[in-house]
Amino acid sequence: MVVLTHGHTDHTGAVNAVSRAGVPIAIGADDAGLLERGANEQLPANGFTGRVLRPYISRMTFAGASPQVLVREPLRLDAYGIGALMIPVPGHTAGSCVVLLDDGYAVVGDLLRAGFAFGRIRPHHPLRHYFAEDVSGVRSALDLVLDHNPQQLYVGHGGPNVSADDVRRRIDAIAPPG
Numbered sequence: 001m002v003v004l005t006h007g008h009t010d011h012t013g014a015v016n017a018v019s020r021a022g023v024p025i026a027i028g029a030d031d032a033g034l035l036e037r038g039a040n041e042q043l044p045a046n047g048f049t050g051r052v053l054r055p056y057i058s059r060m061t062f063a064g065a066s067p068q069v070l071v072r073e074p075l076r077l078d079a080y081g082i083g084a085l086m087i088p089v090p091g092h093t094a095g096s097c098v099v100l101l102d103d104g105y106a107v108v109g110d111l112l113r114a115g116f117a118f119g120r121i122r123p124h125h126p127l128r129h130y131f132a133e134d135v136s137g138v139r140s141a142l143d144l145v146l147d148h149n150p151q152q153l154y155v156g157h158g159g160p161n162v163s164a165d166d167v168r169r170r171i172d173a174i175a176p177p178g
């Protein structure tokens with residue numbers, strides 16, 4: 001199985017070939033349309049850098065793919081050989097999900113990013129992501145992830161990992177409380 005944290009093209013672009021090879025694809029139900037169309041649609045910027053990057057990222061498209069597993073509520077992935085729980089957490093996109101692995105790691109996609117200069121400087125330093133459709137949803141998602149007491153969070157940009165303690169310390173800067 002390939003588990004997608006959300007439907008943005010920079011997280012899904014290779015999935016068409018993988019899917020054609022017969023590997024099932026799982027994604028949050030509300031991001032299935034993004035994946036099928038192979039395009040980034042809404043990209044509400046979360047600050048200056050997001051506004052600068054948006055025109056370039058909006059143009060990133062790919063062939064698209066049809067997911068086999070649409071996640072609408074928390075889903076254990078044991079049947080697919082993964083000891084983990086996949087949970088819908090709308091915020092970065094409407095269909096964003098996190099994956100909480102039984103070994104204490106959390107895969108959180110673009111709930112946050114890490115490091116300056118695209119992760120080259122202080123790569124494990126947690127920061128607000130450039131884009132979010134709903135910042136209060138991002139905050140709820142981070143609170144949910146931290147409530148599960150993971151050791152490390154794996155992010156889509158930078159890192160690749162940040163410590164849960166560093167995220168707790170900086171949570172108001174990453175996503176202010178609603």
Ligand SMILES: [Zn+2]
Nearest residue numbers: 006008092110
């Ligand atoms: Zn994204």
